[in-house]
Each structure stands twice: as structure tokens, then as C-alpha cells.
Amino acid sequence: MHRFANPTRFLKIAGYVQPWMAAVTLALFATGLYMAFFTAPPDYQQGESVRIMYVHVPAAWMGMFCYAAMAIASAVALIWKHPLADVAAKATAPVGAAFTFLALATGSLWGKPMWGTWWVWDARLTSMLILLFLYIGYMALQGAFDDRARGAKASAVLALVGAVNLPIIKFSVDWWNTLHQPASVIKMDGPSIHPDMLWPLLIMAVGFKTYYMWVLLVRIRQEITANKVRILRLKQVHGG
Amino acid sequence: MAMKRKHKRLTFVLVAMALVGAATGLVLFALGDGVSLFKSPTDLVTAPPSESQSIRLGGLVEEESLRRETGSATVRFRVTDLENAVEVVYDGLLPDLFREGQGIVTTGKMVAGTFVAEEVLAKHDENYMPPEAVDALKKSGQWQPDDAEGGNHAEGFTK
Amino acid sequence: MAEFLSMGGYGAYVWPSYGLTAVIMVVLLITSLRGLKTTESTFQRLKAETGPRTPRAPSSENTEEAANGDEA
Numbered sequence: 001m002h003r004f005a006n007p008t009r010f011l012k013i014a015g016y017v018q019p020w021m022a023a024v025t026l027a028l029f030a031t032g033l034y035m036a037f038f039t040a041p042p043d044y045q046q047g048e049s050v051r052i053m054y055v056h057v058p059a060a061w062m063g064m065f066c067y068a069a070m071a072i073a074s075a076v077a078l079i080w081k082h083p084l085a086d087v088a089a090k091a092t093a094p095v096g097a098a099f100t101f102l103a104l105a106t107g108s109l110w111g112k113p114m115w116g117t118w119w120v121w122d123a124r125l126t127s128m129l130i131l132l133f134l135y136i137g138y139m140a141l142q143g144a145f146d147d148r149a150r151g152a153k154a155s156a157v158l159a160l161v162g163a164v165n166l167p168i169i170k171f172s173v174d175w176w177n178t179l180h181q182p183a184s185v186i187k188m189d190g191p192s193i194h195p196d197m198l199w200p201l202l203i204m205a206v207g208f209k210t211y212y213m214w215v216l217l218v219r220i221r222q223e224i225t226a227n228k229v230r231i232l233r234l235k236q237v238h239g240g
Numbered sequence: 241m242a243m244k245r246k247h248k249r250l251t252f253v254l255v256a257m258a259l260v261g262a263a264t265g266l267v268l269f270a271l272g273d274g275v276s277l278f279k280s281p282t283d284l285v286t287a288p289p290s291e292s293q294s295i296r297l298g299g300l301v302e303e304e305s306l307r308r309e310t311g312s313a314t315v316r317f318r319v320t321d322l323e324n325a326v327e328v329v330y331d332g333l334l335p336d337l338f339r340e341g342q343g344i345v346t347t348g349k350m351v352a353g354t355f356v357a358e359e360v361l362a363k364h365d366e367n368y369m370p371p372e373a374v375d376a377l378k379k380s381g382q383w384q385p386d387d388a389e390g391g392n393h394a395e396g397f398t399k
Numbered sequence: 400m401a402e403f404l405s406m407g408g409y410g411a412y413v414w415p416s417y418g419l420t421a422v423i424m425v426v427l428l429i430t431s432l433r434g435l436k437t438t439e440s441t442f443q444r445l446k447a448e449t450g451p452r453t454p455r456a457p458s459s460e461n462t463e464e465a466a467n468g469d470e471a
Contacts, residue, residue, distance in 0.1 A: 037403075041370030045337060048407035050368060055420045079249045098427050106416040113412050116335030116361045120345075122277040160257060164264045175268075177276040177298055179345050184366040193368040211424065215431050222435040225442050232445040 007084060007224045014217045021214040028207030035200035043197075052110040054200055057185075058208040060103035063131060064166055066096025066212065070138070071163040074156035084220075086152050087227075089159060090142065091219035095212055097135035104128060115179055123172035124180035127165060134162040278345045281324040289350055297326060297355055298345040298363070306340050319344065319355070330357040337362035 036054040043050035073089035076082050107125070108118045119125065138155045145151035173182045185191045191198055268275065278298030289295050299319040306317040313332065317340075318325045328346060338344065343363035348356050406413040 041372070042407065044369050044371040044374045046364065046368075047336075047409065049336075049409035049412060051406065051413050052416045053368070055416055059420065075253055078253055079246060095427065098423050102420050102423055105419055109412045109416045109419075113409055114335065114337050114362065114364055116333075116338075117359070120277065120361065123275050157256075160253065161260050163257070164260055168264070168268070175275075177278050179277055179361055179363055181364045181366045184368060187366075192366050194370055194373055196370060197368050211428075215428055218428075218431040218435050222431065222438050225435070225438045229438060229442050229445060232442070232449055236445070236449050 007087075007227075010084060011221060011224055014221050018214065018217045018221075021210055021217060025207055025210040025214050028203055028210060032200055032204035032207050035203060040197050040200045041194070046114055049110060049113055050197070052106055053197070054204045056103060056106040056110055057201060058205040059099045059106060060128070061205055062208045062212060063096055063100035063103050063128070064169060065209070066092050066099060067131060067134070067159075067163070068166060070096060071159045071166075074159040078153070078156050078160070086156070087220050087223040088216070089156065090152070091216055091223055092212075093135055093139050093142075095215050095219075097132060097139070099208070099212075100128065100132045100135060104132065111179075117179075120179045122178035122180060123176040124169065124178045127169045127172050130165055131162075131169060134158070134165060138162075280321040281319055281326040282321055284326055284350065284355075285324045291349060291351055294347065294349055294358075296345055296347050297328070298343070299326075301338070301340050301342050301344055303340050319346070326355050327353070328355040328357050330360050332358075332360070334360055335362040337364060 032054065036051055040051065040054070042048045070089045070092045073085045073092065076085035077089060104125075107128075111120075112118050138158055141155040141158055142151045145154065170183075172178060173180055184193045185198070185201070193201070278296035281297065281299050284295075284297060297319060299321045302318040302320045302325055305325075306315065308315050314329065315331075315334070316327065316329050319328050320326075328348075330346070330348075338360065343365070345361045345363060346355070346357040347359045350356075404410055404414075
């Protein structure tokens with residue numbers, strides 16, 4: 001395990017993969033946006049406002065996906081003390097927070113004309129807001145300790161505990177009465193969304209995912225280099 | 241030795257997660273319907289709320305129940321969960337998705353058997369389709385409003 | 400074109416959604432790239448400064464990698 005994920009080797013691989021990730025992301029966004037605006041039809045009930053879906057839904061999915069990734073990486077960091085897992089969790093947090101914020105903001109912009117309100121305290125919207133607070137708490141906790149290791153540990157525990165929120169978000173629309181509609185794509189009896197709308201949605205979703213990988217690679221490289229800088233600074237102090 | 245410590249941490253994390261999960265489950269179970277956004281017409285019929293109490297009512301706008309009062313913005317319609325229905329009166333702007341057969345959630349008070357609404361929100365279903373696809377389904381006779389619209393709403397609105 | 404921009408009357412909701420998404424994603428990407436660039440140049444500078452003074456300076460990760468290379 002450690003052999004494949006040692007930081008120096010990671011830096012080397014990340015340097016190769018990063019431009020590819022950038023190219024794939026840009027291609028997916030170009031295709032996805034073209035389809036979202038020009039080939040996807042308006043909805044029979046929502047008209048053109050349905051186009052908000054192509055950014056809202058991928059952002060919401062990625063907000064949850066990033067949290068799951070952060071929680072898993074935190075568990076690996078806590079249990080196996082893997083240096084790269086800790087860095088990956090830390091690098092994921094701001095990206096996940098940005099996606100979650102976007103899901104809330106675009107949802108609000110969609111809810112106003114369709115539902116008739118910017119916001120409602122139903123179980124889906126509230127649990128999504130809690131997700132954003134979990135991200136913010138995670139990032140705040142990291143900086144709250146003088147000792148970096150202790151900050152990393154405390155925030156990793158928070159990430160794990162907060163993972164309980166993920167199934168709550170997913171099933172909130174089934175367990176309780178909500179204003180938000182139930183799932184359209186990931187459901188037992190197949191998606192209840194027309195293929196002409198499903199395809200741009202899926203392409204945008206993959207684009208959001210590769211964007212995350214792209215930014216993740218950059219941020220992990222930055223974190224690893226920052227660790228090296230710290231080591232050098234220590235050496236400088238001791239040597240000089 | 242190192243292996244043992246690793247196992248200890250693994251057990252600790254797993255036990256902690258199980259505890260947190262169980263605690264959350266208990267809290268959510270205890271909250272129960274409190275987390276739900278709205279009450280059904282049946283809830284209001286079986287346990288009528290007091291007139292001073294602000295409540296949220298959710299259900300389907302009953303077909304052919306919508307009446308607009310001439311010379312004002314006041315609308316009257318009935319909200320149903322297919323078992324019971326409640327008369328609603330509302331004076332204000334309706335959301336774009338509002339129509340008969342549509343799911344809605346409304347805030348207001350019960351006054352003398354009528355629900356006086358202060359806010360009406362429309363609920364969308366999980367179906368996304370172009371209008372042409374709906375027309376095609378209707379033409380071929382495969383369009384089941386129960387299935388595509390009312391049915392799914394009723395699922396959320398009837399108990 | 401005007402019809403396209405009006406989005407069936409929902410332009411005021413559709414375009415801000417896409418605009419906000421674009422702004423946040425671009426800003427996040429650029430700050431990440433800038434952060435990497437700054438940290439990397441700091442690292443190069445420090446390495447050049449400390450390099451000659453401490454001949455055994457190459458970080459532990461490098462030796463680790465050498466060992467791994469032998470394994471593979």
C-alpha cells in the first residue's frame with residue numbers, strides 16, 4: 001500500500017496526470033454545456049428553468065461525494081496513519097464546500113420560480129445546509145490547534161462523525177415529507193428522466209468529477225510541497 | 241506491536257461510528273413526524289388544530305376544484321390526499337408550477353373549517369420530460385397522469 | 400438570441416446559476432494553482448539556500464523512494 005502512495009512518487013505521477021485531467025474536464029464541460037443549452041429540451045412542467053438542473057444536481061452529488069471521500073481518507077489517516085490520506089482529506093474539504101454551497105445557491109435560484117420560495121426548512125435542504133457547516137467546521141478545526149498533528153486528528157474525527165449526515169441527505173426525501181422531490185436518477189426502478197435530459201446531466205456530472213480530481217491533484221501537490229518547505233525551514237533553524 | 245495498535249485504532253473508529261450512527265438513528269426516530277414539513281388533510285380532519293396555530297398543509301390540488309373569485313386575486317381550491325380534502329382560500333401570487341393535480345405545500349391557519357393560506361408553495365415531481373414526449377405518450381394512450389404526476393404525488397401525500 | 404437569453408422568462412434564474420457556478424469553480428482552480436506555484440518557488444529557493452550547507456539534506460522521502468525502487 002505504502003509503496004504505491006508515497007508522497008514523492010505521488011508528486012511525480014500527479015505532474016503527468018494533471019494536464020490530462022485538465023483537458024478531459026474542459027472537453028466534458030464544453031460538451032455538457034452545449035447539450036444543456038442546445039440539445040436538451042425544456043421540461044413539460046418547468047419549461048426552460050429545468051436547465052438549472054445541469055449545474056445544481058452535479059454540484060449536489062459532488063458535495064456529497066467529496067464528503068464521503070474526505071471521511072474515508074480521514075479514517076485511513078486515523079487508523080493507518082497514512083501521510084497521503086491526511087493530505088487528501090485536507091485538500092478535498094474546500095472543493096466539497098464549494099460544491100455544497102453551489103448546490104444550495106443554485107437550488108435557491110431554481111426554487112424561487114418553481115416552488116415559490118428561495119428557501120424552506122425541509123429535511124433535504126436543512127441536511128444539505130448541515131453538510132456545508134460540517135465542511136466549514138472541518139476547515140476551522142484544522143487551524144484551531146497550534147499542534148498541526150492534533151488539528152489533523154480532531155478534524156478527521158469530525159469528518160467521520162459527520163458522515164452520518166450523508167445517508168440522511170440521500171433518504172431525507174423518502175423518510176419525511178419534504179418540498180424537495182424524490183430522487184430522479186439514482187432510484188430502484190430506473191431514472192424517471194428523459195434520455196435527452198439525462199445525457200447532458202451525466203456528462204456534466206462526470207465533468208464536475210474530473211474537475212474535482214484536477215483541483216485535488218493541484219492541492220495535494222501544494223500540501224506535500226508545503227510539508228517539504230516546513231522540513232527545510234526546520235533544518236535551516238537547526239543547521240544555522 | 242504496531243499491528244496491535246493499528247487494530248486498536250480500527251476498533252475504536254468502528255465502535256465510535258456505530259455509536260454515533262445509533263445515537264443519530266434514535267434522535268431521528270424520536271423526532272419522527274416533527275421533521276416532516278407538512279401535515280396531510282387526513283391529519284387535519286382527525287386532529288383539528290386550534291385556530292391560532294400556524295400549520296403547514298400538504299397535498300394535491302383536487303381536480304376541478306380551483307375557483308377564482310371575480311374582481312380579486314383570491315383563489316379557492318381543495319387540497320386532498322385522496323382520502324380527505326380540505327378547503328383552502330388564498331389571496332396572493334401562486335408559483336408557476338401551481339395547477340390542478342399538482343402537489344403543493346401551504347402555510348396558514350384553520351378558520352371555521354377552511355384553511356386560510358398565507359403562503360402556497362408548489363411541489364415538483366421527479367419526472368423530467370420534454371413536452372413532445374408527453375404529447376407522444378398521450379397520443380399512443382400510454383400517458384398515465386396517475387403514474388407520471390398524481391401517482392407520484394399521491395405516494396408522497398397519502399399515508 | 401434575445402429569446403435564448405430570456406430562457407422562457409427564467410433567464411433571471413438560469414444565468415445567475417451558471418454564472419455563480421463558473422465564478423466559484425474558476426476562482427477555486429486559480430487559487431489552487433497559484434498556491435502550488437508559490438509553494439513550489441519557496442521550496443526551490445529554500446533548497447538552493449540550504450543545499451550547499453547540509454550535504455545530507457535530501458529529504459527522507461528521496462531515500463525512501465530509492466529503497467522502494469530496489470524493491471520493485
